[in-house]
Amino acid sequence: MQDVLNIPGLKVFERGWLSANNILLTDADSSTLIDSGYVIHQQQTLLLVQNALGSRPLDRLVNTHLHSDHCGGNALLQSNYPNLITLIPPGESRAVEQWDTEALSYEATGQMCPRFGFNGLLSAGQLLQMAGLEWQVLAAPGHDPHSVIMFEPQHRVLISADALWANGFGVVFPELEGLAAFEEVSQTLDLIESLQPEWIIPGHGAVIKGVDAALFNARRKLDGFIQNPAKHAKYGAKVLLKYKLLELNQIATLAFIEWATQVRYFKLLHQTYSPDISLNDWVMTMLRDLEKSKALEFHDQLIVNI
Ligand SMILES: [Zn+2]
Structure with missing residues (x-):
């Protein structure tokens, strides 16, 4: 657990690679968890949240995107916190409503995710009050066409999901389907650069200070994939x-x-x-x-x- 910049009420639960990191943001008005990990770690996710919140309930659950390592704990959190409000990115609400596991990628990847519901959609440009601060929701297509990232301009903290890690970014899933998306990855990296975050909380790995090295690594990796898509396909298969x-x-x-x-x-x-x-x-x-x-x-x- 890391206290980024000592922002009161912001806790990062850094998880292994199978589960995405979870970020817990609390203030006097509400408590919000961003992403819930993979299903086989769902008990651990619940315990981390319960230990941090004590007797207080979790009010809101926000998913950056709906890959199984980011929302596998949703169902358990929803059953433990009956008043939990779950917000998901736009674009996949029908697939979640109908629990279309092919559209949601769980079938195509051979991964598991217990069925969950949602109460509302995130949208680009929306502001979320979390940990007493105003976070901007931004569209971040590339790794996943529907992914969002969140930015807090006062402390310049970015929650980057799988759009940017210390040493790259998540597999560009549309490209595995033959759909061009490297350009979207590039545009999302440009968007991140324009925000000039001082701190990045990635979907996987430790919190990153500064954005330059991560952007350099990501762009180098992206260039390699653009020049040789077969390299990206192998990377995707091996991941x-x-x-x-x-x-x-x-x-x-x-x-x-x-x-x-x-x-x-x-x-x-x-x-x-x-x-x-x-x-x-x-x-x-x-x-x-x-x-x-x-x-x-x-x-x-x-x-x-x-
Ligand atoms: Zn992902």
């Missing part, structure tokens, strides 16, 4: 494999490959970039790459997360 392995910790190699061959994004990436080899072989190539980068190990018949 999704590693993410599942973080969830499972270890699994029989054959079962893991079997799981991967059922997941739409893997099928799509294989068909687009490596149709000359079998899907099983392509998955194995990605796993060997992850082994080389020490993200996993093969033990007899098992794949083990490291």
Whole structure:
């Protein structure tokens, strides 16, 4: 837990990579949590919030976007805090209402997210009062077309979700579908630069002081992807494999490959970039790459997360 700039009422719960960071903002009027982590950590998320709030209820839950690592704790928080107001970014309200797990990416990524409801939508330009400060809601398409970020101009604090991390940004999911979105990533980075944040609370990783190094890293990474989209596709595939392995910790190699061959994004990436080899072989190539980068190990018949 980090107290950014010692802003009273702002707490960052820095989580592992499987769960997005959670940010708790409290003042005399209300308490708000931004993002709720992945489902297998939902109890931990609830405990972090309960310990910080004590007897006080959580009033509001805000999602920067609806990837499973950002809203997997929504359902449990909603059942524990019956008066909780949940606000989601615009653009996916129908998918949430109908719980369309394909549109919400949980099917396509092979990830899990318990069904939750919502009470209202965030919109670009909206102001949210949190921790006694006024936060601007800004559209940040790229990693996810519907993602928002939040900026507090007085202390120049940016909640950047997966639009900007210390060493890059989240996989550009529309690009995995063949939809051009690198330009949107670039525009979102320009928007962040124009805000000149002094502090960045990313969706994953530690709080960042200053924006220049992070922007430099992100733009360099983006340039590499623009020049070679296959590199981004491999990155996306490996992130999704590693993410599942973080969830499972270890699994029989054959079962893991079997799981991967059922997941739409893997099928799509294989068909687009490596149709000359079998899907099983392509998955194995990605796993060997992850082994080389020490993200996993093969033990007899098992794949083990490291
Ligand atoms: Zn995300």
